[in-house]
Amino acid sequence: MAIKFERVNFEYISADGSSFKALKDINLEISDKGEFITLIGETGSGKSTLVQHMNALVKPSSGEVTVYGIKIYNDIKKKDRNVKLNPLRQKVGLVFQFPEYQLFEETVLKDIIFGPKNFGVKEAEAIERAKEIIKLVGLDESYLKRSPFNLSGGEKKRVSIAGILAMEPDILVLDEPTSGLDPKGRDALLELFTSIHNELDKTVIIITHDMNTVYKYASRVLVMSEGELVFDGDPLKLFTKKNLIDWNLDLPEIIQITRQLEDKLNIKINKLPRNVDELFNIVKGVL
Amino acid sequence: MNIIEIKDLSFSYLEDKPVLSNVNLEIKKGEWVSILGHNGSGKSTLSKLIIGLLKADKGEIVVDGLTLDEETVYEVRRKIGIVFQNPDNQFVGVTVEDDIAFGMENLCFEREEMIKRIDEYATKVNMQDYLKKEPHNLSGGQKQRVAIAGILAMNTDIIIFDEATSMLDPKGRDKIMEYIKEINNEGVTVITITHDMKEAVHSDKILILKEGEVLAFGKTNDILNDKDTLNSSNLELLLPLKLLYKIEEANINNQEIKDILWQLSLNE
Numbered sequence: 001m002a003i004k005f006e007r008v009n010f011e012y013i014s015a016d017g018s019s020f021k022a023l024k025d026i027n028l029e030i031s032d033k034g035e036f037i038t039l040i041g042e043t044g045s046g047k048s049t050l051v052q053h054m055n056a057l058v059k060p061s062s063g064e065v066t067v068y069g070i071k072i073y074n075d076i077k078k079k080d081r082n083v084k085l086n087p088l089r090q091k092v093g094l095v096f097q098f099p100e101y102q103l104f105e106e107t108v109l110k111d112i113i114f115g116p117k118n119f120g121v122k123e124a125e126a127i128e129r130a131k132e133i134i135k136l137v138g139l140d141e142s143y144l145k146r147s148p149f150n151l152s153g154g155e156k157k158r159v160s161i162a163g164i165l166a167m168e169p170d171i172l173v174l175d176e177p178t179s180g181l182d183p184k185g186r187d188a189l190l191e192l193f194t195s196i197h198n199e200l201d202k203t204v205i206i207i208t209h210d211m212n213t214v215y216k217y218a219s220r221v222l223v224m225s226e227g228e229l230v231f232d233g234d235p236l237k238l239f240t241k242k243n244l245i246d247w248n249l250d251l252p253e254i255i256q257i258t259r260q261l262e263d264k265l266n267i268k269i270n271k272l273p274r275n276v277d278e279l280f281n282i283v284k285g286v287l
Numbered sequence: 288m289n290i291i292e293i294k295d296l297s298f299s300y301l302e303d304k305p306v307l308s309n310v311n312l313e314i315k316k317g318e319w320v321s322i323l324g325h326n327g328s329g330k331s332t333l334s335k336l337i338i339g340l341l342k343a344d345k346g347e348i349v350v351d352g353l354t355l356d357e358e359t360v361y362e363v364r365r366k367i368g369i370v371f372q373n374p375d376n377q378f379v380g381v382t383v384e385d386d387i388a389f390g391m392e393n394l395c396f397e398r399e400e401m402i403k404r405i406d407e408y409a410t411k412v413n414m415q416d417y418l419k420k421e422p423h424n425l426s427g428g429q430k431q432r433v434a435i436a437g438i439l440a441m442n443t444d445i446i447i448f449d450e451a452t453s454m455l456d457p458k459g460r461d462k463i464m465e466y467i468k469e470i471n472n473e474g475v476t477v478i479t480i481t482h483d484m485k486e487a488v489h490s491d492k493i494l495i496l497k498e499g500e501v502l503a504f505g506k507t508n509d510i511l512n513d514k515d516t517l518n519s520s521n522l523e524l525l526l527p528l529k530l531l532y533k534i535e536e537a538n539i540n541n542q543e544i545k546d547i548l549w550q551l552s553l554n555e
Binding site: 010042043044057152153154180181183184185207220248250253254257260261264265276277279280283286 | 475
């Protein structure tokens, strides 16, 4: 197992001395063999804190996280002075929310090769990777010469994702990657993650508020609520559960409309549709 | 009475790449108009032109009888408040109350009046318990509510929401939409800029921008009925509307289902 959480708790202590439990007794396993996971839950439910544990950006207050064989626990630096956490950040690539704010170099090329060079990749090789990866994220090579600051929001996001991909992580974690994008930009990015997942066989973990994304793309969904992992499993199973409201989650639009039609037409639809064509066929059948 | 009139407006950042071409638009006092379009359709540029942050290459903007130019721009801005997309980019105050006061300070309100209004509008957006807090500790939705309180306190006739909900979670988004409805019900002219048709259906009228041109402008019901225009807009259609169109295309004559889907589209 690439990542394993065992009884992980995490507590923030703020400046005035008060504390806040962001993670409560988390147990979780994630493989690096091609999972497509979405992580959902209200703002403040602990999603971002959870993923920051996946490459040791933060350490548990208690319990332990094992990432690629390295055990991470609260006082790891005291007990083991020689432990190197840096390599984990190459294995598990984390793309923060609004990664476009983190672009800083003169050219797109320099921005993309910054990460790999930090992990000891030779400049010439890093440049070769950049040329490949810029195409993978749906931009052409001419972008490498441009300034990252003159790009559109969607293009900037792609460049910052390219910078993480250039480090060749096995697991790619993205914190609300489509927030602020229009539907076209959102779908294009999600298709990109799907192709990274399919073609490079990488595990992709996406934090999102969009239930349509969960239903359409994910093979597994994790739900956080008030610091607890309250669901881990198949998205369809999640959306047929009754406690969605307790966790402040919506239904995907297609299921919402299906339920409303069941109600108004006084019918029962057993197999939930995945898209509007399937719903159309169901409706046609009952009219 | 038209509170905003836009005539033949054109604008470009680069000479041969027009961002807006020949835009015409009339907004009546008290109306709620949604400007709907993709990223890059020119919708945010339009809002920046209306408040005089950008200068048009061609055409005219009249706000409440005042033709926008270098001399009237400050007076025009007193009439229009704007809430931007990113809640983090619009904070200047050290505390929430400082922030709400900022707009009023610029308009030279009396101190007593300001204190009264901070309290009134913070309460209106349910942020009265956060007045002494630092804005950066708030959630995105709370930040947008503070921004709205600051704008409302300035008592402008028109408020523009420039994708003000697009970075919020669903709960934060619903809350902001509730406030927009309420503000509009109280007589404020509202312009919401969005790519989300679900938000636009709440407004009185919809303007669809496509590549800098007005593709359609009309009453919300008429726009939703205009299948050809909507299909050519490349916008993401509401799911019940998509289903309704499919049923019509298949010549299924069942009025009941059509009515149901129409209501669902309007979110009723």
